[in-house]
Amino acid sequence: MPEKFSKWVACWGNATSITDRKEATYAKDLTLRYPIRACFSGNKLRFHFSNLTGTEPVTISEAYVAKEAPSSSEYAPTPITFGGRTSAAIPAGEEILSDEIAFDVTAGETFDVSLYFADFTQMNAGTAITGPLSGGKYSYGNFAKSATLPDDLTRKTNWIYFLNTIDIFTEEKNFALVCFGDSITAQDWPDYLTLRCAREGFNNVAIIRRAVSGTRILREYSCITYAAYGLKGATRFPIEMNVAGARTVIVQHGINDIIHPVGVEVNKFRPWSDMPTADDLINGVRSLYITHARKLGLKIYSGTLLPIYGWRTYNENRDIIRMAFNQWLRTAPDFDGCVDFDKAVRGHDNPKQFSNGFDSGDHLHPSAKAYEAMAECVPEELLK
Structure with missing residues (x-):
């Protein structure tokens, strides 16, 4: 019997461009979380990260994917790895691709992609988007594995930093x-x-x-x-x-x-x-x-x-x-x-x-x- 899933297809994606130049261009000890609605079912994911418009390397300290869950005890983050490592540097002007991550997804589900940046990070690669399915949150501190982000340290954002495309192994x-x-x-x-x-x-x-x-x-x-x-x-x-x-x-x-x-x-x-x-x-x-x-x-x-x-x-x-x-x-x-x-x-x-x-x-x-x-x-x- 042939495998149900047979090819990679992008299921979510945005451009990467130069972010708006404000007084502060660096972040430190920052968590980004983006909810993604799955349009397809599949059993593996891979993640494209882009520093296309950055002028210095950016290091992702930790990255996770997790399905939204009804309770904190059921929230189960899966590490996103790069050559088997749990952190990765994105060179200036380049894009990188994660390992293939075994992760069962059913069409219509929502999963979170959470990124943590421990050290000073040039926030120069991203784009702003709007719409009923778009946007995310950022928190001061490392909450990448947490089921919920703390209200007092978290704000919404329409800027998508570094996360460029998500592919799913699907039909x-x-x-x-x-x-x-x-x-x-x-x-x-x-x-x-x-x-x-x-x-x-x-x-x-x-x-x-x-x-x-x-x-x-x-x-x-x-x-x-x-x-x-x-x-x-x-x-x-x-x-x-x-x-x-x-x-x-x-x-x-x-x-x-x-x-x-x-x-x-x-x-x-x-x-x-x-x-x-x-x-x-x-x-x-x-x-x-x-x-x-x-x-x-x-x-x-x-x-x-x-x-x-x-x-x-x-x-x-x-x-x-x-x-x-x-x-x-x-x-x-x-x-x-x-x-x-x-x-x-x-x-x-x-x-x-x-x-x-x-x-x-x-x-x-x-x-x-x-x-x-x-x-x-x-x-x-x-x-x-």
């Missing part, structure tokens, strides 16, 4: 769908897509998020003020498509290229020379994303850019570029299809702006209701 029929983009994708719609899959019975697909707020296709910043806007597409895409079991990628990227430039007289780091034409964006997507996706044997779907009317740097020329780029995204034979996010959230009377109730208030990012609409418009063919 042959399971696969991953990658969502690549900027803050629109770093926010809620991938989580709502995961919930939709569970609700509608698309039980063989994992939604893997590769998104960084502020990131652009063609440019990146070299100053600490905007460092957290992340690496440019040419750098990010080849790294972030390292996803076990991936079949398809949805790319929803490019709005920051359009809205960022304001001129050096307003902001020395945002010159008008950074302003792309629609053809610049098209050529960037072709050369950076489509070409690489094809090399990996991935299907690639375009995602149209959302309305920006009312955003603080809005002008008619920016919107002309957005709409021309969207027209190409909808019709270009280069793609396997288009996910028309713009059509799903724009107003009927004025398609340049969000539909009523779909604007978060800043005229750039959608509301929770709009993020749900984005998840609903993803074609079933990508989820089956």
